[in-house]
Amino acid sequence: MKTYQLFIDGAWQAGALGTQEVINPSTEQVAARIPVAGEADLDKALAAAIRARNEWANTDVLMRVEILRKAEQILADKIPLVAQQMVAEQAKTLAEASGELQRARDTFRWSAMHAQDLCKPMQVDERRTLMFRPVGIVAAFTPWNYPAVLTARKIAPALAAGCAVILKAAEEAPASAVALVEALQEAGLPSGVIALVFGDPPKISAQLLASPEVRMITFTGSTRVGKELAALAAKNLQTCVLELGGHSPVLVFDDTDIPSAVRAICDYKFEYAGQSCNAPSRVFVQRSCFDEFLRELLKVAGGIRMGPTDNPAVQMGPMIGAQGPARMGRLTEDAVAKGARVVLGGREPEGQGFFWPPTILTDVPDDAALMSEEPFGPVLPVAPFDTIDEAIEKANRTSYGLASYVFTRSEQRERELLDRLASGSVSVNFLKGIAPDVPNPGLRDSGYGHEGGKEGFRAFQNIKLVNRTGK
Numbered sequence: 001m002k003t004y005q006l007f008i009d010g011a012w013q014a015g016a017l018g019t020q021e022v023i024n025p026s027t028e029q030v031a032a033r034i035p036v037a038g039e040a041d042l043d044k045a046l047a048a049a050i051r052a053r054n055e056w057a058n059t060d061v062l063m064r065v066e067i068l069r070k071a072e073q074i075l076a077d078k079i080p081l082v083a084q085q086m087v088a089e090q091a092k093t094l095a096e097a098s099g100e101l102q103r104a105r106d107t108f109r110w111s112a113m114h115a116q117d118l119c120k121p122m123q124v125d126e127r128r129t130l131m132f133r134p135v136g137i138v139a140a141f142t143p144w145n146y147p148a149v150l151t152a153r154k155i156a157p158a159l160a161a162g163c164a165v166i167l168k169a170a171e172e173a174p175a176s177a178v179a180l181v182e183a184l185q186e187a188g189l190p191s192g193v194i195a196l197v198f199g200d201p202p203k204i205s206a207q208l209l210a211s212p213e214v215r216m217i218t219f220t221g222s223t224r225v226g227k228e229l230a231a232l233a234a235k236n237l238q239t240c241v242l243e244l245g246g247h248s249p250v251l252v253f254d255d256t257d258i259p260s261a262v263r264a265i266c267d268y269k270f271e272y273a274g275q276s277c278n279a280p281s282r283v284f285v286q287r288s289c290f291d292e293f294l295r296e297l298l299k300v301a302g303g304i305r306m307g308p309t310d311n312p313a314v315q316m317g318p319m320i321g322a323q324g325p326a327r328m329g330r331l332t333e334d335a336v337a338k339g340a341r342v343v344l345g346g347r348e349p350e351g352q353g354f355f356w357p358p359t360i361l362t363d364v365p366d367d368a369a370l371m372s373e374e375p376f377g378p379v380l381p382v383a384p385f386d387t388i389d390e391a392i393e394k395a396n397r398t399s400y401g402l403a404s405y406v407f408t409r410s411e412q413r414e415r416e417l418l419d420r421l422a423s424g425s426v427s428v429n430f431l432k433g434i435a436p437d438v439p440n441p442g443l444r445d446s447g448y449g450h451e452g453g454k455e456g457f458r459a460f461q462n463i464k465l466v467n468r469t470g471k
Contacts, residue, residue, distance in 0.1 A: 001030065001032060004034050004198070006037055006195075006198065007181050007185070007194070008044050009045070009047075009191050009195070010185070010191025011191075013035075015036040015041060015197075015198070016036075016037065016040050017036035017038045019033040021033055022172065024089065025319065026091045026310070027352055028354075032089055034198045037198060038199075042166075042204060042208060045166050045195035045197060046213060046214070048195065049193075053134075053137055053163075053193075056162055056164055057163070058162075059190075061116050064159065067184065067189050068111055068156060070188065071183040071186070071189075072105050074182075075101070075105050075179065078179045079098060079101045079102070080098075082179040083098040085175035086100075086148070089175055090144060090145075090147070092272055093309045093317060094312065100146060100148045101176065103149040104152035104176070107436040107452075108156045111160040111436075114454065114457065115160035115457075118454060118457050119162070120132075121466075127468050127469070129465075130465060131465075132462070132463060133162070133464055134461060135161075135163055135215045135462055136163060136214075136215035136216070137166065137213055138158045138166070138214070138216045138217070139205070139208045140154040140217075140219075141201070141217065141220070141229070142167065142177065143170055144173040145272060145275045146433075147174075148180070151169060151180055152436075153436065153456070154218045155194065157456055157459075158460045159194065161461050163460050164194070166195045166197065167197070168198070169197075172320055172321070202228075205217075205229055206232060209233055209238060210232075210235075210236075214236070216241070216459075217233055217239070219241070221244065223374075223445045223447075229242070239449075240448070241456075241459050242447035242449060243277070243442060244445060245376075246278060246281070246401075246402030246403055246446050247374045247375075248278060248400075248402060248405065249281075249394070249395035249404050250282070250283045250404075250405040250407070251284050251391045251404070251406050251407070252283065252284070252285040253410070256429070258293050262293065262300050264407075264429075265297075265405075265431060266301050268280060269281075270301065270304055270315075272317075273316055273318065274378040275319060275320065276376075277376070278402060278434070282371065282395075283297075283380060284384070285384055286385060286386075286391075287384040294382060298344050302344055306355060316358065316378065317355075318353045318354040318355045319355070324356065325348045329356075332361070332379060334368055334369045335364050335370045336361075339363055340364040340368060341362050341363050342360075343362055345358050345378075346359045346361075356378055356379075358378050358380075360381075361379070361381045362381070366394075366397070368381075371397070372399075388413065388416065392420050396422045400445050401422050401423045401443030402424055402425070402446035403426075404417075404421040404423040404425070404426045405426075406426060406427070406429070407429055408428070422443060423446075424443050425440065434452060435452075436452055437453055439453040439455040
């Protein structure tokens with residue numbers, strides 16, 4: 001059994017408040033133990049970051065880049081073992097875990113490739129120059145669903161920009177965060193520049209954000225928690241980058257290749273049991289092709305093999321904890337009580353593990369909780385529409401605005417949808433995760449700020465305007 005440690009001031013150590021268990025969602029058995037940080041641990045991490053921040057900020061960008069490059073190469077050798085740990089701790093399939101760790105490597109590589117250009121001064125004209133300096137100490141909070149890639153998207157650009165980072169990683173899925181920090185340590189990152197802590201999330205966030213020495217928070221998680229963190233950050237005017245919840249619509253028109261659309265939707269929807277804020281969670285299909293779409297959807301979704309993810313034949317594992325199936329049951333029961341039909345799945349299986357099968361519902365009324373509350377699981381409502389205006393109105397009905405998906409071959413229709421869909425990203429005939437070279441913005445209750453790409457890198461920098469007299 002793996003027992004992890006905190007990483008503070010360049011050394012691995014136990015937590016002041018002991019340990020807590022990490023539960024394997026497939027077996028409900030203990031998979032690992034993590035340390036629980038106390039107030040003294042956080043004070044030590046913050047003091048180390050304060051000592052290290054100026055030296056790291058003034059370290060030549062090429063040296064910072066070299067450390068990131070080395071860490072990315074070290075991480076490559078860790079992938080087989082870490083992926084297996086992710087299978088045990090959070091019940092990803094081995095393919096999902098390995099793929100995510102590769103995406104984390106891509107993020108380190110991208111930050112290293114672009115740091116020199118993004119850190120150099122920019123000449124506005126002969127009298128004015130923009131300088132880009134690190135914001136200072138960053139508090140980073142990462143979730144359990146994609147702990148490798150989302151940790152990389154926060155710490156790689158922050159370190160490349162010259163910031164010190166205190167990382168509060170997910171207690172449910174510690175393996176990848178530990179591996180990334182180990183790789184940075186082995187690559188020669190100076191003491192104090194990064195800390196890794198686990199523990200009670202509200203207590204850790206309250207203590208870190210109470211310090212005016214922390215100048216920025218970057219958080220991925222629920223809208224509720226994001227709003228609470230933003231309120232805490234307001235007291236010290238700390239910069240926030242918040243990637244929050246989503247309830248992503250898919251609009252399917254009758255000029256598309258239905259089998260291809262269904263496969264793409266199912267591949268992304270049921271990846272990691274639908275536990276993704278970007279996953280499609282409401283599908284609206286043009287009425288003329290609705291019956292064909294539904295038949296194909298039931299065939300593909302019904303063929304997904306569910307089970308413990310240590311079995312290589314399994315395509316979808318369990319949810320992270322007992323609260324997942326309970327939420328799926330509540331949303332399904334509420335929809336059925338209001339007139340919906342369950343046409344696939346819809347019932348928690350007996351036995352060990354936090355499983356919920358791929359579930360498809362039709363005739364779901366607009367006032368059902370499933371149509372406005374983020375499901376964050378393998379439940380998918382499907383409904384017909386008649387006009388493009390109706391489809392857009394349904395898609396934009398929630399308070400979220402993270403991602404939207406469109407399947408059509410019409411360029412004119414595509415232009416109208418791109419203009420009118422209220423979301424930070426719109427994908428056309430395509431569903432997949434966000435690459436490291438572009439930002440992943442959210443609107444409304446899906447958060448604000450940018451993570452990823454040059455815009456995300458700039459979030460870790462202050463812009464200084466330099467004015468000179470004319471010659």
